[in-house]
Amino acid sequence: MTDLTDNRLQELTLEFPARYNQFDLLNSVLSKDKTTNPTAIALVGQSSSGKSCVLRRFLQEVQFSHTWLSCDECVTLRVLLQRILAALRAIGTQDPNKLDYSVLCHNSTLFVTQLNDTLRALALEEAHFVVLDRIDELGEPYESFYQLIINIGNMLRYDGITFILVSSRSEPRSSVTTTFPHIYFPPYSKAESLAILRKESPDSIRSMLGSTERKLSDAQLTSLWSSYSQVIIDTYFPLYGPDIQQLKAIVRRVFPTYAKPVLDGVVGILASNRNYHGFVKLYKINQPLLTSEEFVRNSFVSYVQGTGAAESTGHHDMPMYAKYLLCAAYLASYSKPRYDIRLFSRIRESRRRVRNTAKQKFKDKINSRNLAPSPFEYERLLAIFQCIVPDRIDSVTDIQTQVATLATLKLITRVGIGSDSSGGSSIDILGSTSKWRVNVSWDIILQISRDIKLQIENYLMD
Template sequence: MAALLQHPCYEEERLRRVADKLPCREVQAGTLLSVMGGPEQHSFPSIFIYGHRASGKSHVIHMLLRELELPHATVSCVECVSVALLFEQVLLSLFGCDAASLLPRSPSLSDFVRIYRQQCSHSPAVQTRYIVMEKAELLRDMDANLLPALLRLQELVQDNVTVILLSEIVWDKFRPNTGCFEPLQLHFPDYSKGELQQILAQDSHPSYSAELYSSYINILLGVFYSVCRDLRELRHLAALNFSKFCEPLEEGKVKESDTHKLWRNIEPHLKKAMQTVYLREVSSVQWEQLQQMEEKDTGAVRGLSAHAHVELPYYSKFLLIAAYLASYNPARTDKRFFVKHHGKVRKTNFLKKHEKTSNHLLGPKPFPLDRLLAIFYSVVDSRVAPTASIFSQISSLVTLQLLAQVGHDDQIDAPKYKCAVSLDFIRAISRTVNFDIVKYLYDFL
């Protein structure tokens, strides 16, 4: 496949090394190389590369720029939260710290263009300079004139510079209403199952043969390919479950050629691991502890459907537990249940004598989002950062109708929720994570 990377301006040996590091992406790399041209040739002003997550966009462009030793600046739009940081990163990478120090405290686009042209007059471009913008969809939230200016930066600064935008969305969602220069578009398709097999099989374990690891990857893809095409997530799952796959081999029960027995041993484990897909907050240690706990308590989920048990992620269970506690416990009891050093509380004062009706008979009460998260961070075993994954799991629980969002659409304050599961359901969920929910329910004091 190295023949696809041919260019008269580069050595064949160097192009062959690049092709070896880009498995299943030689076609896209060859197209991109033909567009970029030789090091001293003028390139296209702007290139828009799009494709789904983990489709090789960043890897291909950075491998070409690094291996071919082309001057470039890489800017992450996630890290550069302001245009000042973006301008500073570009000048720092292309011209050094002296050029970046010339920027004023709050630079405008004209300041950046002026300093860039000054640096070009001192050190004109011998080779094409490249500016790679990762997560370029975030540029739409910055100044309105930034994206159109980057697309024709070559004209503004009068330098041989090419801006490469990397994004997961199509160009139609980028195009400003006022119009702009149209970049050259290049699409990176998803990896096929065979391509994923070829790439993941390269990560073979040194203690075992390449054929064994390849058969393991084939088993892994047979389970996960229908729900996950993300190369990085599949690589994480492969590393996480390989030790379980090799247990019969280490115990001497089977040989490497007994593929069927190895498959029967790993299949239940992989199906349970489907609940951790994309949930990277669960570490390998936590996952192993969870599996050991579930194996000891085989009858823990009698009242729970197999679908909910398998598909519900680990931290979603704690979010559902926190939602149940917030729905059926009065807000004034949170301090007693969830604050460690709350002081002494007399039970006669804590329990009101006139409260004869159980909260479970009255039904779930709405609660705000901040109370749900406060209870969640109190009951979860390990420290969890408030990432976007946690908030997306709350939306998933609403979609699954395990939580119900209450309130009107025009509500100004934070959203409120109700828990929509029964006591038997939440007790079954709690047993799977070894959490005694009855101790935290106000009605069972």
């Protein structure tokens, strides 16, 4: 099988909602004919946008010969190049898991030479695809590998191989003029996230509940799960945005407690969505569960006591946009406002001469990260946040609530107390002219930026 029909693409879209265009582009660009494929293709999009699962399902459907490599398991670029050569040499063997790592690959020149020798020995009749999943999580900077992939088409003497780069981060600045195709995976909208959460089979829903005395039919489970998914999306999507992994973790953790009144017989659920009174009663019973932080705190404490896990949740429990806001707060505190146009705008900065005094020269020698954070206005924080977020922000996302949460956690602190015209204390702490200061160290910000695939070093002058 080579090409997918439109009917089959529609069926795959039912399995992966909102990804028809991506399947269609993959079907149009890739082929078994080794002479028509590009040397490389990049799949780009933020985390939890379905890049890897869509690509894996497509390659399985069209039955293309491919090799899948996880780059986050490679400590250095040398290890990755060695694994590529070893995987290609294992094509056609009886046991592809027994890879030969004896081949040496110290640099890109030797890699190209070995790759040409391998392709000559293989004599591929059909195209073979090398998938480099999570290339942005390589153990060392991958800019040099991007440059190698850009130019490798001019250095190979044999056809038959195509590299597929899967990344949650945009290509490096030095490679923005790449000529190979890019397929973009946009973040899921609220309706698309709801459709994904609702794609749970009755058996999977029943396994979340465990062994219970009252048995619900498949239709009742589906009806209960459908209404429950709607409640979770309405409650948590403004905070977590299109982060499907975090949303799935929430629905799986909260569902057994949410469904307990149904299992105890307090609320009756019909095998349809027309039982509005039952769903409203169930929601009212579980309203404290969805609006209070006591459940999260108690669940986490019991989890720690039961598993012996560390007592610190870490930055992985923060919503995605909260991580971007915290990074924006750090940039606002440790970068000077006069450099904002140069760092965060595409418009060329107007040049003007500035007298470089001896005092200024001495200040420039000091790394700003070794100094105390400078205060910044709330309006500037939002402007930097809009610049570093790679995708358009959904209109339902509550940014002010997340800023208030960061302030409650003391990750950002208010500077000074404003006063109104009557001399009293100002209550608008999120006013455009309110002053803030970040309260997080560089090491923590670096970990958070790595988690959201943000190259924060590119936005700092030193």
